[in-house]
Amino acid sequence: MNCTVVDLKEVPALSHVPEDQLDWLLSKSTTKELNQCDHLFKKGDPIDKLFIVIRGKLEIKIEQQGKYKTVGVINQYDLSGLLPFSRASTALGFGEAIEDSTLLVVEGVHFREMVANHFELTEALVHVMNSRIRDFTKRNVQEEKMMALGKLSAGLAHELNNPASAMVRSAKSLKSHLGAVPEKFKELMAMEVTNDQVDRINDLLFDKISNRPENNMKLMERAQKEEELEEWLEDHNVENAFELTETLLDFCFDITTIEKILDQVGPHNFPPTITWIEQMLTTEKMVDEIDESASRISTLVGSVKTYTHMDRGQEKTPEDLHKGIKSTLIMLQHKLKKKGIEVEKNFAENIPPVPMKPSEINQVWTNLIDNAIDAMDQDGKLTITTSVENKKAVIKVQDNGSGISDDIIDKIFDPFFTTKAIGEGTGMGLELVQRIIHQHQGDIKATSNNNGTIFKVQLPI
Structure with a gap:
């Protein structure tokens, strides 16, 4: 199939680009035909080409525990692959045609000439990249929030059911007793x-x-x-x-x-x-x-309100660091009790209020504590320590699990990286944690050995 300027004009992102620049794009491109089930790229392949889908449809999948999960779809007239100024280097998943497809392929080596000589074309592709980043972030943050909500709601339902059932039993007994x-x-x-x-x-x-x-x-x-x-x-x-x-x-x-x-x-x-x-x-x-x-019940409801900060805006405000950690522990109490995990809280008394967006920082504690629980066997020990170092609040979340191996510890903050089975983790939890900490001008590091793992978070006071 021969691609023309008319075909490129059908691509929404390129519809306003001058024709002479589209002609240049065509002169630097090749056509690639894919049959259904063919791979456009595989995990680990270098991201060094721009793909424009002229016809057909592809899926992007990632592998977790030997199984595949669809994380995106590339439709007709969509763009994928390398874009100007993108820092992505290797593919995290697989690109597979789900129907016969035709793509226009542009090698990344031509991007320098494009940026220098074709402003409107470059602007259009950069706009695509910005939209992609924004959609990617929004989608995956929402997915991570929903997974966290699912975990917390299951525990809350159990925790609320116990005192509610006890109230009903006691009320019935009291009524019978008074009779x-x-x-x-x-x-x-x-x-x-x-x-x-x-x-x-x-x-x-x-x-x-x-x-x-x-x-x-x-x-x-x-x-x-x-x-x-x-x-x-x-x-x-x-x-x-x-x-x-x-x-x-x-x-x-x-x-x-x-x-x-x-x-x-x-x-x-x-x-x-x-x-x-x-x-x-x-x-x-x-x-x-x-x-x-x-x-x-009142304590649990109060913890939910503290955790979500439903009555607060989303600007940074000075907050008691320990309050959010305590409410998160209450929210995850069901999971802690199920495994019989002992919680040791070594909280410093001299930590002043820390500027933060509380609901975001509470997502950090949720992910770190939840991961620590998953890493431990029955009757484990979770230690949370806070202190002040160099005008920064330091929070350490430590488990006594089997630890993270040296060959993967450098990857744990990468998007989509997870050792959990499909449906149990998105691979976005620690990436989200790192992003939130960096947005608060803080830092997070992980150290691990056979005796467990320590996540060290630093937040400016």
Whole structure:
């Protein structure tokens, strides 16, 4: 197929280029025919030619773990390959024809002459390059954000489900528990006690509730205490004593404490009194569980807001560095707990606020911490250390995984480079991290050995 100026005028990027410059382009080009499934280029090939698709369609694919993923399509009248002033050197993937195609090929050696003598043509191709960079960045940043959102949402759904379910269970139990109160109230009203006795019982009860002691008994010790308390209550005519012992011991009502109640109200009034006390403690325990669950949900929602900074603009503002790291750890808590990973936080207290775009910097922490989790086996250890060096905030994210081999550690910040299977990583996470850090005038480096990996981030204060 012979290509003409009329064909080049159909290319949107070249439609306004003067015909004499298109004639020059044709004089420096050759025509290449591809059959379906033919490769235009392969991974590692030098990027030293401009391709203009006159007819047909091609796909750009990358290989991950022996499988191929389509990352772009070159349609009819699209341009691909080398462009003026581009610094791309080697192909990261494969260019494969998905239908019979005809391409115009221009060797890069002609670009110097083009830049010197054909301004409109050069301008048009540079515009294509700028658009390509902008679209590439937008697409891959969005893809990386969606993958991060997927990971975080799965963990959040699990984390929110636990306290929500606990609230429902406690609310149902409380409702059932309160239904039995009227019957117990009758027994309480039948008692003959003085105001002084009531005050002393109340003082004892609410002292335990207000200053709830920690119950650190081991399992065997607690089982023994429950058995002893149950026998003691039965000996003092308390019905269903086994139902009372767990709650009483939760609030450290041992036999010695309960004997004081017996001394205050006497043997006749003791059974309804201790039953009423257990009812009050059970109500308190259920309300505490509901309060704790609600607080946990509130903390998670607050962490989401802190993480995304939904109520903030996207200008750099001085921010507490540790706040973003802490909220990211909460967002990834489900994944940390699943692997039983211990988190050690060595946070310096003398770090002043750091100028940053919080939602972007939080993407840095997400990628680094998430990668560290993936690198570790069960019961690993994640260490996050912060300090100040030479007027810069220094953040180190360290795992104790198997490390990154010397032959690939220099490639980890390259676009599309990943050791994960297709669907598990885009190869853009660390590239995005590096780009965000550089946009904040910072720096990031990685060191690794058989004992793990350390990512060191520096941000100007």
